[in-house]
Amino acid sequence: MSAYFTMNAWREILARIFDDIPGQDNVSPPWLINPATHRRLKLDRYYPDVGVAIRFVGLSAKGQRRQSDWEERETQQRDLTRSELCRINGVQLALIDLNQEPVEQMDGLLRVLARASRMLASSDRPDQEKVTWMPPLGRARERTADLRALIKKRPEQMMANLAESWRDRESGLTSSLAADPDRSDEIDNASAPPVDFTPGLRVRHSRFGDGVIIEVNGDGGDATVSILFDAAQEKTFLVSLLNGKIEAL
Numbered sequence: 001m002s003a004y005f006t007m008n009a010w011r012e013i014l015a016r017i018f019d020d021i022p023g024q025d026n027v028s029p030p031w032l033i034n035p036a037t038h039r040r041l042k043l044d045r046y047y048p049d050v051g052v053a054i055r056f057v058g059l060s061a062k063g064q065r066r067q068s069d070w071e072e073r074e075t076q077q078r079d080l081t082r083s084e085l086c087r088i089n090g091v092q093l094a095l096i097d098l099n100q101e102p103v104e105q106m107d108g109l110l111r112v113l114a115r116a117s118r119m120l121a122s123s124d125r126p127d128q129e130k131v132t133w134m135p136p137l138g139r140a141r142e143r144t145a146d147l148r149a150l151i152k153k154r155p156e157q158m159m160a161n162l163a164e165s166w167r168d169r170e171s172g173l174t175s176s177l178a179a180d181p182d183r184s185d186e187i188d189n190a191s192a193p194p195v196d197f198t199p200g201l202r203v204r205h206s207r208f209g210d211g212v213i214i215e216v217n218g219d220g221g222d223a224t225v226s227i228l229f230d231a232a233q234e235k236t237f238l239v240s241l242l243n244g245k246i247e248a249l
Contacts, residue, residue, distance in 0.1 A: 012166035058099040106148040202249040
């Protein structure tokens with residue numbers, strides 16, 4: 001999978017995990033200043049209410065030349081400084097390496113969320129804030145564990161599906177429905193499986209064409225369905241990503 005699709009898959013993963021926790025993209029908090037250069041460092045994603053931040057590593061811009069040894073050391077030093085400043089300011093930083101196995105990165109994210117929960121519980125923040133944010137943190141940990149289990153089964157296919165889901169999210173199809181309360185019936189219908197997924201059923205996918213369902217695992221929106229397409233391609237999808245893309249023949 002290309003770096004572009006890997007990044008999109010991770011964007012979708014984070015959108016699902018932190019569904020009910022407000023976040024900020026490409027932010028430089030006033031306390032995140034490199035003391036060596038007096039310049040602000042960046043966080044790719046920041047959730048200030050729960051003290052969690054995300055930084056992607058291992059991604060190079062297209063056409064970018066390989067870093068020299070000196071530049072690599074400088075990058076490593078900035079990463080260490082960023083991590084230390086986050087720690088000092090009570091923020092748990094998750095470094096997600098886009099070149100490494102996603103399951104390993106999910107394990108790291110689970111550890112970060114666990115530390116964030118402990119930090120929030122033992123902090124001197126008002127009790128009302130703890131009551132407000134401890135449950136969303138708990139749900140974030142549960143979602144991370146659920147996604148990790150799904151990705152572990154079929155890493156490449158699941159990451160490809162998640163990248164496609166992010167593309168759909170960017171298109172505004174989901175958000176346009178959610179933003180209009182008068183269309184709540186449409187939202188309910190959109191979240192229901194469009195077909196009764198059963199092994200042996202012939203189906204047609206809007207992108208991959210005709211095929212037959214060969215396996216179904218799990219329940220609800222986290223269920224997966226494996227389809228053997230007539231072009232001899234076997235693909236596994238999250239059921240929740242197939243709405244509007246598949247029909248029974």
